Amino acid sequence: MQRNGLLFVAAIALAALLGCSETKVEPRAELLPSTVLLRGQVVGQGPLPDEPPVAPPAEPIAALGGSCLSVAYEEADGIRYGELTSEASRAERRQDYIAAVDLAKQIVLADCANWYWWRKLAELQLKVDRAAGAVATLSEYHDRGGNDVDPWLHDSEGQLRELLNSDAFKRSTLAQELAAEREAVDQRRRAAGDKLASIERPPEYYVADNACPFECCMYGEWTALEPKTLYRAPESAEAIGAVEANQTVEALGGEMRLRPTPVLVRFAGVEGLTAKAGDIVFLLDYSGESFGNVWVDGEVQSASGFGARENCPSPNQECWGEVLRPEDAGNWRNGVWWIEIKTKDGTIGWTSEADHFTGADACG
Numbered sequence: 549m550q551r552n553g554l555l556f557v558a559a560i561a562l563a564a565l566l567g568c569s570e571t572k573v574e575p576r577a578e579l580l581p582s583t584v585l586l587r588g589q590v591v592g593q594g595p596l597p598d599e600p601p602v603a604p605p606a607e608p609i610a611a612l613g614g615s616c617l618s619v620a621y622e623e624a625d626g627i628r629y630g631e632l633t634s635e636a637s638r639a640e641r642r643q644d645y646i647a648a649v650d651l652a653k654q655i656v657l658a659d660c661a662n663w664y665w666w667r668k669l670a671e672l673q674l675k676v677d678r679a680a681g682a683v684a685t686l687s688e689y690h691d692r693g694g695n696d697v698d699p700w701l702h703d704s705e706g707q708l709r710e711l712l713n714s715d716a717f718k719r720s721t722l723a724q725e726l727a728a729e730r731e732a733v734d735q736r737r738r739a740a741g742d743k744l745a746s747i748e749r750p751p752e753y754y755v756a757d758n759a760c761p762f763e764c765c766m767y768g769e770w771t772a773l774e775p776k777t778l779y780r781a782p783e784s785a786e787a788i789g790a791v792e793a794n795q796t797v798e799a800l801g802g803e804m805r806l807r808p809t810p811v812l813v814r815f816a817g818v819e820g821l822t823a824k825a826g827d828i829v830f831l832l833d834y835s836g837e838s839f840g841n842v843w844v845d846g847e848v849q850s851a852s853g854f855g856a857r858e859n860c861p862s863p864n865q866e867c868w869g870e871v872l873r874p875e876d877a878g879n880w881r882n883g884v885w886w887i888e889i890k891t892k893d894g895t896i897g898w899t900s901e902a903d904h905f906t907g908a909d910a911c912g
């Protein structure tokens with residue numbers, strides 16, 4: 549209750565700064581250099597004892613027409629941020645894209661670490677035929693260390709792909725920088741490929757025991773949605789029993805059978821990972837809550853985040869490694885999940901069709 553109260557006070561303070569008009573969102577006034585939002589309270593006399601010094605005002609961002617809020621989102625956001633996002637969604641639904649663009653800029657300024665709204669802003673700018681504005685937005689996000697711009701532009705189902713053929717993009721510094729980064733990652737892959745043949749690596753077909761590969765995953769009492777055949781062992785063609793529709797069974801455990809994914813480490817100090825920049829590790833099975841198992845010099849470690857991507861021009865915790873095969877990008881959940889099932893009559897067999905049962909998702 550105390551934390552909620554503090555957040556409410558912080559939200560009111562932010563609302564006062566941003567303004568609460570229903571028809572127009574004015575550019576927010578920057579916090580004064582001596583003002584900081586700390587523990588839900590506005591303090592105007594500098595930092596409290598044993599607190600870090602107040603950050604200087606952020607530099608204005610030309611593409612956004614303002615400066616990023618210098619206070620952490622979790623301390624200073626809240627009610628007004630929610631109002632802005634709701635207003636932006638309503639503007640987009642009524643196809644008032646000019647208003648949606650203005651609102652999206654205010655949202656980004658309120659939380660410059662939120663990648664979703666950087667991309668959304670660029671998409672909205674495209675809808676009002678502002679290719680130059682979209683390029684400027686993506687360029688600013690890229691310059692701030694964002695690793696997503698190249699994947700966004702090359703997403704076959706993404707809206708930003710059309711920017712690639714625009715004159716605004718072709719003439720931009722961003723296009724030159726992305727091209728240089730793609731060449732650099734190709735060079736790193738070639739060098740890592742030469743190293744790959746001489747290092748210790750996991751089996752080509754890896755079995756992860758006791759795997760439960762998603763958030764809230766659990767074994768125990770499951771119910772079949774339709775008739776299913778049970779097999780003697782994973783990948784076996786020998787049927788030893790069956791489960792009828794609506795029959796309750798006991799899921800005893802499971803395993804993931806997969807092909808390990810080689811990754812070049814680009815950022816040292818990843819939580820849970822001992823590998824250094826330049827090492828080659830292998831992604832194994834995903835274990836849920838943004839963690840997955842990684843093979844590091846013969847040891848299985850748990851690393852945070854889906855940090856293995858196609859390209860990490862600005863390596864960090866969220867982009868700590870580059871897959872050596874581009875087609876492996878985003879495939880941490882690859883492999884086949886086999887589940888050991890026990891029926892009411894005591895028959896024990898295996899199935900790989902977990903989606904034909906209920907009971908595996910404790911959050912469902």
